[in-house]
Structures are given as C-alpha cells and as structure tokens.
Amino acid sequence: MNPSKYLFGSLNFCIEQLHQHKIIAYPTEAVFGLGCDPDNKSAVMELRILKKRPIKKGLILISDQYLRLRPYIDEQKLTILQREEMLSRWPGPITYVVPASATTPYWLIGFSKSIAVRVSNHDSVRELCCGFGKPLVSTSANLCGKPPCRNLVEVEQQFGLNFPVLHAKIGGRLNPSEIRDAISGKIIRQG
Structure with a gap:
C-alpha cells in the first residue's frame, strides 16, 4: 500500500484517494455520502457491493458545476425551459433525473x-469536485439496513477507523436532497 503524503481526513488526502480509485465518505447538505470516480468501473462496482446496491439501480452524480455533468447528460432530449428550470435551482439540494448520454457507463445508470x-x-462537495476535476458518485453513507451517517463518529462506527473520510460537517438540512424528473417536473422523492 502506498502511504499518503497528506493528513488523513484532509481535502487533499480525499482527492488523492479518488485519484487512486478508492471510495471515500464526505459530507453533503444533510448526510455523509459515499463517492468515487464515476468513470472507474471497479471503484463504482466496489461501492455497489459495499452498499449492496443492485446494478439495475442507477446512482447519483454530484458536482460543483454543471459543466462537469454535461458529458453524462443527453442535453438534446431536454428543452431549453427544462434545462433553465434545472439550472435555476442549482447550486442546491435538488437532484434531477435527466436523459443519460449514449456514452454514460451502464455501471452508473443501471437498467x-x-x-x-x-x-x-x-x-466540501464543491472543493472535492473542483480538486478532483470531475463529479463524484453520490449515495448515502450507510450500510444496508442502517441509517445514513450524519457525523464522523457514525461513519467510523459503520465503516471503520481507516475508511477514507473528509473531516468536515454536513450542511444544515434534515432530509436528503429532493429528487425531481427534469422532463415531467414530477417530484420523485421529497427533500
């Protein structure tokens, strides 16, 4: 194992872990998330195994800017108004389900x-994505059947003391992000 030159839990440490195709835990608006490089199949599949998330279910991508998400989106299937509605809500705690581009890997979109x-x-999310230069896979940091982690102690209890985690606090939201269909505008999950 290659020892890190950065302090465990620091932003640079977590970015280094992402470049090494590792899974990390990081704070989001309401809970800690688990993330990895969305383009690295082995990292995403390892995350799916850890979460016991079947391949048929898609994953969320989180980013600091829309530009980093564009390669994964088929923008031609969104109207100008649909895209403007989505962009008017960002940055913020609203996740949109959008048509995937033809090049989006199956390990992200499932069936x-x-x-x-x-x-x-x-x-913290913005700094991670900016430093990594890409969006991250984002799924709640919890093992199957356990509640999502809301602080470092809970992450350590569920994943162990050596699990890479960004030492920072979640935002002030009580519920995970709202999920909305970008085409229909329908709310899939209340936030």
Missing part, C-alpha cells in the same frame, strides 16, 4: 436510460 445529477452548494 435505465436516465441519470440523476446534482450541483451542490455544500462547500
């Missing part, structure tokens, strides 16, 4: 032709 995306306003 769907769409992908869930969010531009976060949480500083």
